[in-house]
Amino acid sequence: MNTLLNNNLLKVFINDKDKNEPVFVGVLKKDHYLHVYEYNTDITDNKYAISIRMPITQKIYTQDKQLLPYFDMFIPEGYLYEIFKSILVKNYNLSPYINDFYILKMLAKNITGRVEFDKDKKPVKYFDPVDLDYIKTYDTFDTFKYLLENFLEKNAISGVQPKTVITVEDDSNGKHEAIDGKNTIHLTDYIVKTWGNEYPYLAENEYFCMQTVKDAGIPIPEIELSKNKKFLIVKKFTDKYTGFEEVLGIFGYTRENKYKGSYERIAKLFQNILGNNTDEFKIFYKLIILNYLLGNGDAHLKNFGVLYDYDLTNIRLAPAYDIVSTIAYIKNDQPALTLEGRKVWDNYDALINFGIKYCNLSKKESLELYEECKNSVNNTIKKLLVYIKDNEHFEEIGNRMIDFWSRQIQSQKPTISLYNIDPKL
Structure with missing residues (x-):
């Protein structure tokens, strides 16, 4: 995060499944209070549009003071937002009236999905995977605090309740591919949700609501309650493509x-x-x-x-x-x-x-x-x-x-x- 304030620019990439590589499609800039997104002039195929709402054009997309809506989607809310706000005020002497661009910039390099950021800059932070079975069993406040501290910069997720993204080793396919004599570790992201005193036992509440939805034939992500019902563990339903x-x-x-x-x-x-x-x-x-x-x-x-x-x-x-x-x-x-x-x-x-x-x-x-x-x-x-x-x-x-x-x-x-x-x- 040392370079957080060095420039007000994020490069935007689309993961092209056919090419099996990220394609540079545009740049998001902060110019004082104006946020500007501009497509790469070499990009003409609308399959590289970053959003349904933002087709390829040589014109620029702008929004005053706030992030453009597509990018606003990555900004956490509630509990997580206050954590990031505190970091920016304390570590970078920014005003309490935080511009969300800086929160996005803190998160950007660790956002994984069809749209990713600054793929030409290395290294991306490596997050040590955690043992999912351990989390399911030892679902304490201390465990949640540990997870949040270790995966904080992966939390480009919305929702006001306390939650954090985690990365776990996934061997559900039953094998690991060997590359250069080393095992390739397959990683999967989950969201661990918990609750505060104002909404007690929210994990159980959501679990039963989601099971009702599933019973009605509506697709839901994979979910599981932890042993002591303190966590609802949700498998993320998106991938890099x-x-x-x-x-x-x-x-x-x-x-x-x-x-x-x-x-x-x-x-x-x-x-x-x-x-x-x-x-x-x-x-x-x-x-x-x-x-x-x-x-x-x-x-x-x-x-x-x-x-x-x-x-x-x-x-x-x-x-x-x-x-x-x-x-x-x-x-x-x-x-x-x-x-x-x-x-x-x-x-x-x-x-x-x-x-x-x-x-x-x-x-x-x-x-x-x-x-x-x-x-x-x-x-x-x-x-x-x-x-x-x-x-x-x-x-x-x-x-x-x-x-x-x-x-x-x-x-x-x-x-x-x-x-x-x-x-x-």
Whole structure:
């Protein structure tokens, strides 16, 4: 980090899978309070666009004071943001009003994915991999503190809860390739999430919410609760050739606007970039329903995303992530975004209309998918009741979740019988 303030420039690269090498595509600059992104003039093929929102052009992209939305996606929030802010104030005598460019610069060389930074500068910091089984077993505050300190500069991740990226040795393929007489170590990144006093037992809360989503047929990352339930361990779902973007950035917003807008607007965006992909829209529709049934007041614009191949093809929904029952902690919480102009949990008719009008579904399909989601919630309620008996520490939070979920699946009932619908509708 000694060169952090030496220049206000980051080179941007795309990992080209066909060439098996990074391609220099542009430069991000900070000019006083203006942030500028300019494509390399040799780049003309739009497969090297860094973002869905930022096609190749000889014009420059600019944003005053804040980072451009695509780059803002890499800036941590909450707990992690305050750590980076403290480092910049303490070690570099910067103002408490930190420009996020410097946080991005601290993280940039260790960001791995389709888009990477300063690939022509070496060495990139090497992070000693940790033993995943040890972390699952010894899930203490001291363990989390150790992980955070050792992997701090890998934490280009969003979300306000305490978390850290870690690197583990991955021999899941059952073999290591030999190169120059040495073993190649296969590494995989995971996210370790924990919780603070204001949101007790959040790892268990998220685990059961995510299992409900999975039970409804929605893809999720690999997740696992640690032995003492202090950590939720999530396998990262991107690699060096897979692009990921949050809906927030595609809309051209930065993180302070993540609660701005509606679920209808997300659906319209997906209509534009996913086309008429019925399977993807069924998944998206079920995800919206479950956020309502589970009482997730944090289903904002940063918590929906898309994946695509290195060349900006095969755009599809990202796996569901960061789903929790916030209502278990915030009694009067409400949905993060509007649906038919309102933020209310009891919104059955609006949800059915949403499926028909915005997700390319028939009325019959909308009702059937809604019932699937209700059944998944009901299945999880049964599992939670058993779990609470064996894990008394989770009784209060678990019962709050069960109470709300039960009310949701009982109160939001179809006004039209599934058996009286014209199949053509």
